[in-house]
Amino acid sequence: MAPIIPLVMMPEGKDSKIISINAGSSLLSRLRSMGFIENSLLKVKKGINGSLIVSINGCDYALGMGMASKIMVQEYSV
Numbered sequence: 001m002a003p004i005i006p007l008v009m010m011p012e013g014k015d016s017k018i019i020s021i022n023a024g025s026s027l028l029s030r031l032r033s034m035g036f037i038e039n040s041l042l043k044v045k046k047g048i049n050g051s052l053i054v055s056i057n058g059c060d061y062a063l064g065m066g067m068a069s070k071i072m073v074q075e076y077s078v
Helices: 025-033
Strands: 004-006 015-021 041-048 051-056 059-064 071-075
Touching: 015 025
Parallel strands: none
Antiparallel strands: 004 071, 015 041, 015 071, 041 051, 051 059
């Protein structure tokens, strides 16, 4: 079984599954409204200048490193 790591450590192009989100209620609410929910699948498309471009539920989002470090993921094989 793959280790659970912060999203910022997931290599580009890898599929992953959200295990947990370790954030305050405001950020947690914001992330959930964008579809970042436990057991959702996502893919890191690119890391650019301190941000990550991730794809989840067919939508692309740019996340800052601070925000992405609060999202715990596990590599997922499709």
